[in-house]
Amino acid sequence: MSTYVYGFVHDDGSLDEMELSGVGEDAPPVRFVRAHGIAAAVSDAPQGLRAKRRDLAAHQEVLQRLARNHGVLPMRFGAVSEDDDTVAAELGRFADHYSTLLDRLEDRVEFNVKASHVEEAALRTVLGEDEGLRSRNEALRKAGGGTPAERMAFGEQVAQALEELKQRDSGAVVEPLAEHAERTAQGPLVDGCLANVSFLVHRDRAEEFLGEAERLRREFDAYMEVRVNGPLPPYSFVTSPQ
Template identity: 40%
Template sequence: MTVDALYVYAVVRAATPLPEGAVGVGSPPAELRTVGTGPVTAVVSAAPPKLRARRRDLMAHQNLLTGLAEAGPVLPMRFGAVAPDEDTLRAQLAAAESNHLATLERLAGQVEINVKAMPARDALAALVAGDATVRRLRDEARRRPGYEANVRLGQAVAAALSRRATEAGQQALRGLASMARATATGPDVQGCALNVSFLVARSDTGRFRATAERFAAAHQQHVDLRVAGPLPCYSFVDTRAPAPPAAVGGG
């Protein structure tokens, strides 16, 4: 990584102010500034020579994006996006200007809320009561205890818990989707039956979270519903547009 490399946090409208007190990545924290071309600008800092996903840097990145989103729409970069130099960044911003403006317009007034459906904790008793296959395998393991019987029972329990979480998660998804402008399926997460992000009007976040929490309480024997947000709209950046400013990797 050259000394002129820039760490890129986000693309925003040119008039968007930097959040008061926000700092960049690195040790000591890098000073934030903007690199603009016309109506869009990138929020950047000097790229640290040895960038790693340390908690302090991850939090600095996330807190800056959250602060920027309070002032207007944000096209967020994932942690570790680096442009080789300012000229390259300006050229890429100019080339993608119309796409960036369209995306920022689409995200105006919106936030992302992520919902993960996990198998319910402490739900074994309810599972045994409601699943004939698990009851049968449990009874077989009691009559003839052994490694294979325990493995079969364990696999059946894990599959049933995951199935119940998926079914409850899908039900929650149908109910919550009507409150969102768009949905996006997230990557697979170990132990997670469902991972979905919702594009929600900022003014509706309280109602959305309250609805999700009521569903979670009513179905706690089937699913552990985890709600995160409001978040920057990572999942709703238009992937058909030219890539936001050069992401050539952190050192």
């Protein structure tokens, strides 16, 4: 039976009382494989596991609950080990690395911030700033929209201007928040976001961080949408050994 791996924590007495349930249709119990003072949260891997909403949620929930009271090194979704012994061997082989990383992330949480423009406001801005775009827009409007080719060429220029605006505005969100964080990490490009950035924040400063996020949210209201998710396990701040 192969073993699904959620993440690593420092081994302590409270882990077995948590009663977590894992990925798979029958939500198997989460147990712990221990070696060298580190515990890996694992469960029996279901047959034919795929990235379904239910299982993604279970993975996240296990890590979220662990992170409440422990420093945790979250695995990327979908890690399956041949068996428990292989997990224990991995913990043994890189015990120093994992232990150091756990110490470093102790009492830290991740906040992920995604910001995107409100489309109409962003369009107004790029048209307002670019005389050329504005007059082409006016010309097309007078021509009843213009030919499909003209519309497309114009739309492409607008898309380009919106891209530039995104890059310009991302600092306005990221920089003030970084003041309240220990580290930042770029997230993947998704959702047409102008910023997708994660922040590593000490628990003691979480409230302060959220306060700043709320201030930005108000400041940019109607111009951009700022979405904050967290506190999360530090997905973006873990590094593999080697």
